[in-house]
């Protein structure tokens with residue numbers, strides 16, 4: 532019994548039988564790998580990736596390259612997973628975010644590297660926000676309204692979005708990362724509304740821009756306030772004092 536524990540393989544245990552030939556093969560393969568130098572292992576790795584199958588014990592699943600491989604994407608996944616990836620791939624085509632979020636009449640379509648240039652050229656008033664901001668935001672409650680801003684943090688891009696829903700008497704704010712979801716979750720944001728004494732503070736995760744902002748709001752994963760809450764923080768001419776900052780999610784596992 533003790534020996535079995537000693538040689539427990541790290542592969543899928545459901546496909547292995549203790550003491551079987553397959554089990555022994557694993558042990559032999561592992562020990563032979565150990566004998567190889569680091570240099571040799573590096574040479575072997577690319578050849579292994581060239582295959583079209585990924586092995587899970589006895590089951591071989593076909594893997595596909597991302598359809599944006601021609602632009603430099605190196606991701607390879609199973610058929611189901613690759614479709615989901617392609618929707619949020621950083622090399623995909625981007626439409627004008629203002630068109631998506633607020634039905635602007637803008638026909639821009641380009642790559643990620645074109646998005647900031649497009650906004651600076653066509654929607655410059657939407658590019659003034661920084662990674663850290665103090666904003667006096669004026670609020671009008673009688674009608675639906677929105678705000679969308681593009682923020683650059685080094686080479687990364689983020690959308691700051693705000694929507695005021697007059698019928699529901701709700702306002703939401705959120706921040707989306709321009710790129711895949713696994714990268715998005717490595718960022719979060721602080722959102723604070725305060726007056727001289729009171730403070731409403733939320734720290735929330737960034738989600739991929741491939742998601743619809745309303746979907747994120749409906750899932751409850753953004754900053755949401757009722758009109759009454761907002762009014763209770765208003766100063767002077769219907770303004771609220773907002774602090775907004777994008778930061779690294781230190782708990783994120785990559």
Ligand SMILES: [Zn+2]
Pocket residue numbers: 597598599600604605606616617620621622
């Ligand atoms: Zn891709």
Ligand SMILES: [Zn+2]
Pocket residue numbers: 627628629630637638639649653654
């Ligand atoms: Zn546009």
